[in-house]
Amino acid sequence: MKYLELTIGAILVYNFVLSRFLGICPFLGVSKRLGTALGMSGAVIFVMTIASFITSLVYRHLLHFTIGGKEYDLSFLQVLLFILIIAGLVQLIEIMLQKLSPKLYQALGIYLPLITTNCAVLGAATINADSNFTVLEATIFGFCSGVGFALALVLFSSLRERLDLAEVPKPFQGTPIALITAGILAMAFVGFSGLC
Amino acid sequence: MNTIILAIILMAGTGLVLGVVIGIFAKLFRVESDPRVDLVTELLPGANCGGCGTAGCSDFAKAVVSGQLPPSKCPVSSSEQVSAIARALGIEAGESFKQKAVVLCGGDREQTMRLASYNGVADCVSASLVAGGPKGCSYGCLGMGSCARKCPFGAIEMINGLAVIHRELCVGCGTCVAVCPRNVIKLVPADAEVHVYCNSPLKAPAKRQVCKVACIGCRKCQKAAPDKFIIEGFKATVNYANTPLPTQEDVQAAGCPTGALLSAEEHLRIEKHDPEWSAEK
Structure with missing residues (x-):
């Protein structure tokens, strides 16, 4: 039950893009075509899951420890350490993918470096730490947050593909109408609030 | 004080570990890529x-x-x-054959009748799906600019409801040819200057009813220069396979009664309503 709540919460109720307003940059930047949006979504899900797993391990075991009976709390290093770890991790994944799965590398390749310092990935790690999730909970939360991001991105890119063909008044063409659309989409997601 | 030292050790240690691990992985998983x-x-x-x-x-x-x-x-x-x-x-370059695209239609808003007013999605494919499109001629350019939006080189300009390709910008990649639902864009040899700006295979009276600048298949051009033009059904086309290709002189000698036979430059000037050109006429 707890995990179900975590899942639905991360995907719909507290959607990363539309409720928490994290990851807005790729949300607007790579949402012009459905194909690129899918590639980006895949990369985000992938990185978020692994990043959540590693950072929660680090948070629980590296930032709080006792030496000689004295307790040390280094959680002020949280953001710095998380960025360092996520950047290194993405780099590692990129190197490995290139060798192990060139197909996947071609699909995700250009998006992986984009995610390195993405606020959504860092956001997932920070939320994990603040909510004091266990490692398993954090990993599930990371994966579901990625799925939520993917859902928003795919919905939005499909809308934008349709918008390309619509007759939009001149002052609204391009980014303005995209922002209005994003706002309406976010309002629709408000309907999920209170679900859990 | 201890906290500060621990923090420095932790950050430096993490950086060092990550650096070493990435270094090892980069060596282990190196992909031999061809520098060529x-x-x-x-x-x-x-x-x-x-x-x-x-x-x-x-x-x-x-x-x-x-x-x-x-x-x-x-x-x-x-x-x-x-x-x-x-x-x-260090290899052979191979035979190069330069082509350029041309929209074989002269039917802009003034020349060709519209059967209906179309208010749908501003895209040629969509327009052609609605009862064959709003244009009287179902073979001509629809003028919604699908090709102009797809052209990676910005070589297509929409003038007066007609796509016109700027020859100096066109590289002949053929993207527009694939996009056009009417197949009115053709790839022709790059040095072809003269074209018959009509794509309709219909009989002359049917064409003339809807379009002022259709090719009526009168064969005047073919009589003037037999090798340079071919008649396919009720429409003349430039014989692109034959060299030399027709020039401005051939256009003048042929004296096309409807003005479908034009050089690319003339065509552009007509569509642009060049005042100098109108005065000459």
Whole structure:
């Protein structure tokens, strides 16, 4: 039950893009075509899951420890350490993918470096730490947050593909109408609030 | 004080560990990439237009390096660029055949009747799906600019409801040819200057009812220069396979009664409503 709540919460109720307003940059930047949006979504899900797993391990075991009976709390290093770890991790994944799965590398390749310092990935790690999730909970939360991001991105890119063909008044063409659309989409997601 | 030292140790340690791990992985998982592919990719225009038939410039570079395609297959590169690639790889450049696209239709808003007013999605494919499109001639340019939006080189201008290709910008990649639902855009030899701006195979009276500048198949051009024009059904076309190709003199000698036979320059000036040109007429 707890995990179900975590899942639905991360995907719909507290959607990363539309409720928490994290990851807005790729949300607007790579949402012009459905194909690129899918590639980006895949990369985000992938990185978020692994990043959540590693950072929660680090948070629980590296930032709080006792030496000689004295307790040390280094959680002020949280953001710095998380960025360092996520950047290194993405780099590692990129190197490995290139060798192990060139197909996947071609699909995700250009998006992986984009995610390195993405606020959504860092956001997932920070939320994990603040909510004091266990490692398993954090990993599930990371994966579901990625799925939520993917859902928003795919919905939005499909809308934008349709918008390309619509007759939009001149002052609204391009980014303005995209922002209005994003706002309406976010309002629709408000309907999920209170679900859990 | 201890906290500060611990923090420094932790950060430096993490950085060091990550650095070492990445270094080891980079060695372990190194991919041997062919440096020639990068070299050729750099020499290519980088427009990723797909005119060569591959997915983009880097795919084309791979095909060239592996010997599947000759460098001249790139329709965008000039012959100097192609020979630079060939020289870099030490292979034959291959026969280069330059083409340019032309919209074989002169039916702008003033010349061709509209049967209906169309308020749907501003896209040629959508327009042609609605009862064959709003235009009286179901073979001519629809004028919604699908090709102009797709052109990776910005060579197509929509003038007065008609797509006109600027020859100096067109590289002949053929993207527009694939997009056009009416097949009114054709790839022709790059040095062809004169075209019959009509695509309708219908009989003359049917064409004349809807369009002022249709080719009525009167054969005047073919009588003036038998080798340079061919008549297909009820429409004349330039014989692009024959050299020399027709020139401005042939246009004057033929004296096309409807004005479908034009040089590309004349065509552009008419569509642009060049005042100088109107005065000459």
